[in-house]
Amino acid sequence: MAKLQKxxxxxxxxxxxxxxxxxxxxxxxxPMSKIAKMANVSPATIYLYFENKQDLVNQTYIDVKAEYTxxxxxxFDPNMPIEEGFEMIWKRIADFKLNECxxxxxxxxCDNTPMIDEESRQEGIKHLQPLLDLWExxxxxxxxxxxxxxxxxxxxxxxxxxxxxxxxxxxxxLDKAHLEEAYQSAWSSIKMCK
Amino acid sequence: MAKLQKxxxxxxxxxxxxxxxxxxxxxxxxPMSKIAKMANVSPATIYLYFENKQDLVNQTYIDVKAEYTxxxxxxFDPNMPIEEGFEMIWKRIADFKLNECxxxxxxxxCDNTPMIDEESRQEGIKHLQPLLDLWExxxxxxxxxxxxxxxxxxxxxxxxxxxxxxxxxxxxxLDKAHLEEAYQSAWSSIKMCK
Amino acid sequence: MAKLQKxxxxxxxxxxxxxxxxxxxxxxxxPMSKIAKMANVSPATIYLYFENKQDLVNQTYIDVKAEYTxxxxxxFDPNMPIEEGFEMIWKRIADFKLNECxxxxxxxxCDNTPMIDEESRQEGIKHLQPLLDLWExxxxxxxxxxxxxxxxxxxxxxxxxxxxxxxxxxxxxLDKAHLEEAYQSAWSSIKMCK
Amino acid sequence: MAKLQKxxxxxxxxxxxxxxxxxxxxxxxxPMSKIAKMANVSPATIYLYFENKQDLVNQTYIDVKAEYTxxxxxxFDPNMPIEEGFEMIWKRIADFKLNECxxxxxxxxCDNTPMIDEESRQEGIKHLQPLLDLWExxxxxxxxxxxxxxxxxxxxxxxxxxxxxxxxxxxxxLDKAHLEEAYQSAWSSIKMCK
DNA sequence: TATGAATGAGCGTTCATTCAT
DNA sequence: TATGAATGAACGCTCATTCAT
Numbered sequence: 001m002a003k004l005q006k007x008x009x010x011x012x013x014x015x016x017x018x019x020x021x022x023x024x025x026x027x028x029x030x031p032m033s034k035i036a037k038m039a040n041v042s043p044a045t046i047y048l049y050f051e052n053k054q055d056l057v058n059q060t061y062i063d064v065k066a067e068y069t070x071x072x073x074x075x076f077d078p079n080m081p082i083e084e085g086f087e088m089i090w091k092r093i094a095d096f097k098l099n100e101c102x103x104x105x106x107x108x109x110c111d112n113t114p115m116i117d118e119e120s121r122q123e124g125i126k127h128l129q130p131l132l133d134l135w136e137x138x139x140x141x142x143x144x145x146x147x148x149x150x151x152x153x154x155x156x157x158x159x160x161x162x163x164x165x166x167x168x169x170x171x172x173x174l175d176k177a178h179l180e181e182a183y184q185s186a187w188s189s190i191k192m193c194k
Numbered sequence: 195m196a197k198l199q200k201x202x203x204x205x206x207x208x209x210x211x212x213x214x215x216x217x218x219x220x221x222x223x224x225p226m227s228k229i230a231k232m233a234n235v236s237p238a239t240i241y242l243y244f245e246n247k248q249d250l251v252n253q254t255y256i257d258v259k260a261e262y263t264x265x266x267x268x269x270f271d272p273n274m275p276i277e278e279g280f281e282m283i284w285k286r287i288a289d290f291k292l293n294e295c296x297x298x299x300x301x302x303x304c305d306n307t308p309m310i311d312e313e314s315r316q317e318g319i320k321h322l323q324p325l326l327d328l329w330e331x332x333x334x335x336x337x338x339x340x341x342x343x344x345x346x347x348x349x350x351x352x353x354x355x356x357x358x359x360x361x362x363x364x365x366x367x368l369d370k371a372h373l374e375e376a377y378q379s380a381w382s383s384i385k386m387c388k
Numbered sequence: 389m390a391k392l393q394k395x396x397x398x399x400x401x402x403x404x405x406x407x408x409x410x411x412x413x414x415x416x417x418x419p420m421s422k423i424a425k426m427a428n429v430s431p432a433t434i435y436l437y438f439e440n441k442q443d444l445v446n447q448t449y450i451d452v453k454a455e456y457t458x459x460x461x462x463x464f465d466p467n468m469p470i471e472e473g474f475e476m477i478w479k480r481i482a483d484f485k486l487n488e489c490x491x492x493x494x495x496x497x498c499d500n501t502p503m504i505d506e507e508s509r510q511e512g513i514k515h516l517q518p519l520l521d522l523w524e525x526x527x528x529x530x531x532x533x534x535x536x537x538x539x540x541x542x543x544x545x546x547x548x549x550x551x552x553x554x555x556x557x558x559x560x561x562l563d564k565a566h567l568e569e570a571y572q573s574a575w576s577s578i579k580m581c582k
Numbered sequence: 583m584a585k586l587q588k589x590x591x592x593x594x595x596x597x598x599x600x601x602x603x604x605x606x607x608x609x610x611x612x613p614m615s616k617i618a619k620m621a622n623v624s625p626a627t628i629y630l631y632f633e634n635k636q637d638l639v640n641q642t643y644i645d646v647k648a649e650y651t652x653x654x655x656x657x658f659d660p661n662m663p664i665e666e667g668f669e670m671i672w673k674r675i676a677d678f679k680l681n682e683c684x685x686x687x688x689x690x691x692c693d694n695t696p697m698i699d700e701e702s703r704q705e706g707i708k709h710l711q712p713l714l715d716l717w718e719x720x721x722x723x724x725x726x727x728x729x730x731x732x733x734x735x736x737x738x739x740x741x742x743x744x745x746x747x748x749x750x751x752x753x754x755x756l757d758k759a760h761l762e763e764a765y766q767s768a769w770s771s772i773k774m775c776k
Numbered sequence: 777t778a779t780g781a782a783t784g785a786g787c788g789t790t791c792a793t794t795c796a797t
Numbered sequence: 798t799a800t801g802a803a804t805g806a807a808c809g810c811t812c813a814t815t816c817a818t
Binding site: 613614615625626628629634635 | 812814815
Binding site for chain 3: 801
């Protein structure tokens with residue numbers, strides 16, 4: 001195997017271990033030594049790939065956030081009709097949050113915790129632009145309520161995080177029917193009432 | 195001042211310090227010694243009121259959660275009409291989340307982190323019962339969509355947490371008008387469409 | 389035993405251990421854990437008395453330097469005749485360097501190494517003033533060569549450090565006769581030639 | 583360029599880097615990786631030229647010590663008259679200590695620190711023989727005090743180290759006049775009084 | 777000969793918790 | 798009840814050294 005590939009593999013193993021351990025224990029209860037062990041490297045090796053623990057978690061956050069948005073917009077075409085586009089994005093996000101549950105939980109923890117540098121947080125937000133553009137167009141066309149993007153996100157997207165968390169805790173399982181209901185609620189809350 | 199009162203004061207000072215420090219630094223980056231210092235007691239004194247750090251944060255969580263629900267249902271009467279009752283509760287919750295921001299943030303961190311014991315989490319949920327009862331009644335009366343409580347909560351209440359977080363980060367400020375819009379979105383997402 | 393005394397004892401034990409271990413291994417090859425062990429305390433206890441390793445060694449330096457100058461000037465009276473005063477100080481210094489060899493070696497290592505903060509070094513120098521005053525007077529009276537204090541120190545005092553070091557290494561032992569010779573050389577090098 | 587030369591260049595670069603870094607940070611605060619970086623080689627390469635860190639610093643010491651004594655005795659002829667010979671050597675040594683300040687400081691640090699192996703220290707001392715021989719002759723001729731070589735060195739030569747250190751710290755600058763004074767003090771302290 | 781990636785051991789330091797008072 | 802001194806265990810991180818290439 002090429003040397004470069006081996007390096008990438010190691011970096012990925014570290015990122016993966018970080019996600020899993022931080023999910024289960026939280027940032028500060030996750031020692032570097034455990035991350036190293038889970039990634040099958042020496043603790044010192046981590047520092048070949050990351051400056052320090054903060055950098056490791058920042059980079060992990062950015063990686064996961066990028067994966068999340070890539071997934072969300074994979075099939076999306078900016079010229080789609082508003083509702084169709086929104087439904088597509090929403091369902092991809094739902095898919096991600098409910099199937100790539102580990103990654104979604106990691107993001108939730110990062111977003112509700114003083115664990116990530118502000119700079120990395122900003123970096124992570126950028127990728128949502130296509131959704132904001134869609135909403136912009138929707139507002140102009142009179143299909144979407146003329147609300148702040150923050151409010152739209154709060155009602156259209158963020159509830160999925162709550163549902164993901166709830167499901168993860170085992171209190172409740174979202175099936176197909178639930179999902180459709182949830183989508184209807186999301187769309188209800190942002191679509192222009194006729 | 196009575197001795198008992200002095201004791202309660204100390205306990206409260208510890209809880210208050212915990213909230214503030216955990217908000218700013220996260221659970222594991224908040225040493226007991228700092229909590230003690232901020233509450234003007236010796237580190238050893240904490241252990242007279244709490245079993246250990248985990249117990250301190252668990253109890254703090256339950257305290258804040260109770261305060262939150264007390265606030266939410268203060269003026270609520272279970273016999274109110276559904277929409278009126280919901281609006282009242284929703285607006286009290288909004289008040290709490292946006293004004294008692296520190297406390298709301300603390301809850302958000304607890305709820306998105308493996309920081310609280312499952313038992314204490316369950317304990318904290320109980321107090322929401324009046325809202326669940328209202329929804330139950332609403333569904334029977336055909337005013338509220340017949341959805342799982344989790345989904346209703348996700349769309350009707352949880353978005354406020356996101357908006358609170360956003361506002362706290364300074365990206366965005368919710369004024370009265372925003373709040374009314376948010377309420378309409380919340381209500382739209384759960385009310386039965388005619 | 390009083391609490392305060394116990395604290396002072398611990399601090400002193402730490403300073404003592406620092407001197408011995410740094411003498412034998414050098415600053416950076418002396419771990420805090422060994423210092424703690426030799427002083428019969430836990431590593432964490434060191435940090436109750438000193439801010440960090442640098443602070444520990446700085447304070448140790450200042451302590452030893454103070455002890456050194458106190459010893460040197462113990463019997464000295466600023467009104468003594470020049471030669472008599474110089475001889476007294478010189479012999480006290482010689483005594484110190486050859487008998488309190490551990491302490492003298494520690495100072496030598498500190499003075500020839502980037503191990504001590506500049507600030508602490510300055511602090512340590514202050515105490516030599518009585519000797520400089522004596523030289524000043526000696527120059528005015530035409531008994532001491534009108535040289536810079538640095539040169540006077542280099543020839544009158546510093547050679548004792550070299551001899552102490554040599555003796556410590558076992559190459560050579562200074563007896564009474566040697567000491568008298570050394571004193572004559574010291575005096576010869578700074579006294580005004582007739 | 584011949585391969586051998588390239589090798590010698592690398593070794594020299596390593597020795598040079600060692601001197602500079604150890605001067606500024608001390609032996610143990612100087613990582614091999616930094617030495618490698620400053621010498622523009624890989625850390626692993628150091629181990630082609632030196633057994634380990636201790637060997638590197640030992641060899642560096644011997645190199646510098648040899649340079650020092652070569653410089654000291656460059657123009658010296660064992661048949662010179664005593665005083666003339668001593669003055670020549672002394673002034674060459676002074677030149678070295680004050681101009682090749684970096685190298686002289688390195689020696690001072692090595693000589694006052696448990697940083698060099700005893701064996702290497704002995705190796706370094708050997709080269710001083712011509713000066714000891716001169717003194718031997720001086721004593722026989724009744725020109726030099728019949729003192730132990732250690733005492734002679736302590737008064738005649740070692741003060742220059744102190745002056746070099748002082749100058750390096752910036753407290754004081756030796757000009758030509760100072761130097762002549764210092765030489766007179768040196769000579770006074772070891773010459774036979776008439 | 778030369779490398780850079782890799783590492784185990786060990787460092788300085790912190791902290792939740794205890795204990796004598 | 799209240800304390801502050803004390804601590805063992807564990808943390809993040811560094812570094813001399815090795816090894817596959």
